[in-house]
Amino acid sequence: MNQFRQYVTDRLGRDAWFPLAESAGVPSENHRLDAVYPDEQIVALVLAASRLTGQPLNQVLEDFGVFIAPALLRIYAPLIDPAWRTLDVIEHTEETIHTVVRARIEGAAPPALLARRVSPTEVQIDYRSRRGLCSLAEGIARGMAIHFGEEVDVDQPECVHRGGERCLISVRLVEGRGEAPTA
Numbered sequence: 001m002n003q004f005r006q007y008v009t010d011r012l013g014r015d016a017w018f019p020l021a022e023s024a025g026v027p028s029e030n031h032r033l034d035a036v037y038p039d040e041q042i043v044a045l046v047l048a049a050s051r052l053t054g055q056p057l058n059q060v061l062e063d064f065g066v067f068i069a070p071a072l073l074r075i076y077a078p079l080i081d082p083a084w085r086t087l088d089v090i091e092h093t094e095e096t097i098h099t100v101v102r103a104r105i106e107g108a109a110p111p112a113l114l115a116r117r118v119s120p121t122e123v124q125i126d127y128r129s130r131r132g133l134c135s136l137a138e139g140i141a142r143g144m145a146i147h148f149g150e151e152v153d154v155d156q157p158e159c160v161h162r163g164g165e166r167c168l169i170s171v172r173l174v175e176g177r178g179e180a181p182t183a
């Protein structure tokens with residue numbers, strides 16, 4: 001929730017949060033980082049941001065994913081192998097990160113991400129969540145790549161919003177970029 005507030009402030013300006021929260025019918029006071037808020041509140045906020053900016057919902061979600069990725073990497077840095085880059089983090093998110101989030105934050109329900117490294121330069125995520133936030137997942141993947149200075153192509157050969165049984169998200173490293181740093 002705090003992250004979404006920061007996102008709104010970053011993208012829409014300092015004064016945007018209060019009217020946005022009000023139009024979404026969500027309390028605008030400070031929220032705790034480690035608390036879990038009802039899904040409906042986040043959904044209402046994302047819808048309000050989409051209305052306000054005229055951007056489609058999936059674009060707001062994706063942009064929020066890009067925005068939030070560096071904070072996720074920072075907050076959970078102790079769980080992340082410093083040698084990992086974009087595809088490695090995604091490949092290991094389920095067992096090293098989301099599992100810990102589920103155990104530590106009561107009520108948190110990050111999605112089960114079945115990530116498969118189909119080649120050294122591609123990871124495929126089988127995303128199934130009743131929340132249907134595949135655009136957020138796409139954005140997080142892009143945000144991680146920006147953080148690591150890598151270039152990725154992200155697409156979805158299958159998506160529940162297009163009649164699929166699940167969302168299949170493919171993240172491919174664009175060759176010639178993002179080699180392991182020499183440090």
Ligand code: HEM
Nearest residue numbers: 072073076090093101108109110111129131133137140141
């Ligand atoms: C440093 C890495 C990551 C951290 C620390 C992290 C942490 C979290 C946390 C705290 C939540 C909220 C859970 C809740 O309140 O119920 C969440 C949800 C989510 N995460 Fe992650 N995550 C990470 C990486 C990823 C990656 C790489 C993806 C996909 C590419 C991803 C996709 C999602 C999605 C889509 C949700 C929304 C909830 C849902 O769909 O049910 N996460 N994550």
